[in-house]
Amino acid sequence: MNGILERAAGEKQNLEMVYMDGKGRMTQRIVRVVAVREETILGYCYWRKQVRSFKRDNILSVYPVEERKGMAL
Template structure:
């Protein structure tokens, strides 16, 4: 069984309370900006997957987002998000 007590995060912080706070900030920013984020997700059957999402809302510990992998709106549990990071968009030109 996968031990979810220690989750890595984009910032590399190991303290769970700080990670939860940072994840909440990232998710709220994602709702406001509409930017894409990459997550590593652990499902109920302990399968790990990598997803690209656009967050629509956060209610309690439920994250509603469009999942580009599944091509539909999905609900993710925050405690099953192992890692989250923004997708950087690079500008080319002068």
């Protein structure tokens, strides 16, 4: 997962992330990674429309978003 996160930050690529929120609910989000830290990921969350901090331990899966021509997030 580290490689995907760091590559996404360097290439400004959006990721789809399945994440366990603070209340134990699973959420699925589209995120643009801003910084990869030891315990957290800093990223722009398109769902919340703001930069958020995500605990690495709560990230269940992450994979690149396949962007299609003419489609905006």
